[in-house]
Amino acid sequence: MTWLLMEAESRRGQVVSLLANFCWVALEKLGPQGQERLLCTRRTRLGKSGQTICAGDWVTVESPDWPGARGVVAAVEPRGVLLERPPVANVTRVVVVVAVAEPPIDSLQLTRFLVTAEACGAAVELVFAKADLLPAAELEAWLERARGWGYEPMALSCFSGQGVAALQTRLSRPGLAVLCGPSGVGKSSLINAMVPDLALRIGAVSGRLQRGRHTTRHVELFPLADGALLADTPGFNRPDLPADPAALAALFPELRQRLQAGACRFKNCLHQGDPGCVAGVDWDRYSLYQSCLAAVLAQVERERERQPGSGAAGLKQRGHRHEPRLEERLRQPSRKRLRQSEARETDQAADALNPDPED
């Protein structure tokens, strides 16, 4: 009977922030005294089953202690889009924020943020913050550049107010928008500008490199409009890249577009400027793509070396480049093999070019 009563007391809610051993859950339906959120621990069996909890997760809260505003998370619902770093579940939009100055834009770092955002599968927005710190012409040049990458970037300033209302409108659509970017670019300031009641803590950038001070320490979700949530996140400097080199191209919208328009000569092309590669070299982020690809390939190599019995394949010299020996699946056919197969021009030759067993 007691058990039945307890069960009846379960409530659905969304995790709005995660502390060391607790999380705050915003309830879908208010508590008996109008409680909006409960501070929750999690059921031991959840931890034992390896089930993690992230900000943004929809959960079932049991055993509510209404006067104490406490509860226990008993179950986590299956997640929609998951942003891995920082971990946020059920993401609709990732808003990559960089400052045009203080700290200055680092285009490789910006690209890595965009790649991480694209990789999670949510819509991606790009914001150039602190617009007051750059002459209008230089600002416009950045916007134009980012349009070429396939984004609809926005410039804004919390100090002058430029662009803040426009971003607010763009983000006031149903779903969860997560602000990501390096420390000190003004993510929390932006949220304060859009939701003034919050008064989030902000921190000055410091030092010769104008680095942020990691003022925001954990992810937190805030309501922006009806059904629209906004997440503030701690800034960090080096977003991860995908593990699979072949997955990288699709995370550059401008390259994705080229690849949709026409296929490369090589089925498993990594788009490194070879003749016959439809991506070509005449695009703005070509060298940034190459830098990311080199980092992913180095990561693959490190992984291979770490695996016991991998027979240290080492780096392979190919033209002026070094590249690791890739899994068969990821290899481009050698030029010799390509010539041989072209001579034959048979279906068999095509198979030889694409050794992927799934073909």
Ligand SMILES: Nc1nc2c(ncn2[C@@H]2O[C@H](COP(=O)(O)OP(=O)(O)OP(=O)(O)O)[C@@H](O)[C@H]2O)c(=O)[nH]1
């Ligand atoms: N000039 C200028 N400075 C700004 C603007 N917005 C924020 N700042 C300053 O930038 C610094 C960092 O702002 P925060 O909002 O703490 O940056 P953050 O991205 O949240 O940083 P983390 O929490 O460390 O990731 C503060 O000193 C702000 O006053 C702006 O529009 N223009």
Ligand SMILES: [Mg+2]
């Ligand atoms: Mg912050």
Ligand SMILES: [Zn+2]
């Ligand atoms: Zn290619």
